[in-house]
Amino acid sequence: MNTLLYMHPSSLEHDPGAGHPEAPARIRAITAMLEREERKGALVGVERREPPRASRAQLERIHQSRYIEAVLGAVPQSGHVRLDPDTVVSPGSDEAALRGAGAAVAAVDAVIAGEAGKAFCALRPPGHHAEAARAMGFCLFNNVAVGARQALDVHGIDRVAIFDFDVHHGNGTQHSFEREPRVQYLSTHQWPLYPGTGARDETGVGNIVNRPLPAGTGSKEWRRVVEADILPAIDGFAPGLVMISAGFDAHRADPLAMLELVEDDFSWVTHELVRLADRHAGGRVVSVLEGGYHLGALASSCLAHLDALRGA
Ligand SMILES: [Zn+2]
Secondary structure (H helix, E strand, O other), X not given: OOEEEEOOHHHHOOOOOOOOOOOHXXXXXXXXXXXXXXXXXXXXXXXXXXXXXXXXXXXXXXXXXXXXXXXXXXXXXXXXEEEEOOEEEOOOHHHHHHHHHHHHHHHHHHHHOOOOOEEEEOOOOOOOOOEOOEOEOOEOOOHHHHHHHHHHHHOOOOOEEEXXXXXXXXXXXXXXXXXXXXXXXXXXXXXXXXXXXXXXOOOOOOOEEEEEEXXXXXXXXXXXXXXXXXXXXXXXXXOXXXXXXXXXXXXXXXXXXXXXXXXXXXXXXXXXXXXHHHXXXXXXXXXXXOOXXXXXXXXXXXXXXXXXXXXX
């Protein structure tokens, strides 16, 4: 079965301003990599799709109505508006954010309908720091959380596992589901680091697994933790859908953090998650781009991830 790749031109319009690491150049780097691979005849089995906008009802499963209004209403005709010390909107941010959340929803719909086995949503802004009523950490709407809610509430999937390997803890995703036993949220992240949540003893209703790691943690130790604590927990949970918050800022080249992962680690963990999805979830995997701020490492890590999703 094909692997769906969701992208949208609006991801290039959301512009937090000069010098901001969460920049349109991230998507341009991924696009250039994809075009290079397609010219080589690689990416067999990858089917590109443009996502719709998330609907108000879809967003309201995670975000307060007032908050959605406030974000969309803050988008200026020109210039920038700061929502948080790190989170800035520009003309086009509303469209980009709605397509970002809409991609997660569309990807969930498509894999559950059996149109594809796997899907990767390569859009921005990212989502995992966005809270029910607060933009933070470059994030406006919590894309992966909105997608997980679609699986639970629309499709009646009983259990959704979300593994977040972004170098930062996904506070917004954890808070969205810490009292929802049908969602398991697992995260490896550098600690201490922004946003400061994600301690090991934050366990929700037994559905949250946090593994904070010290700066300098490399491939060997990270894989040991994933093998010992993350993969067995997902296996035990037996999800009907595996979701991934795919941030690539744990790469050793990333300028925002100090874990030391490489492309092969993202390939390895993706293969492992696919294996678990094959065992429990009919092979269904939906992955959503989060961070990743070194442009070359972001592009090559996305390729490693996409290749693993399509079974290459
Ligand atoms: Zn991050």
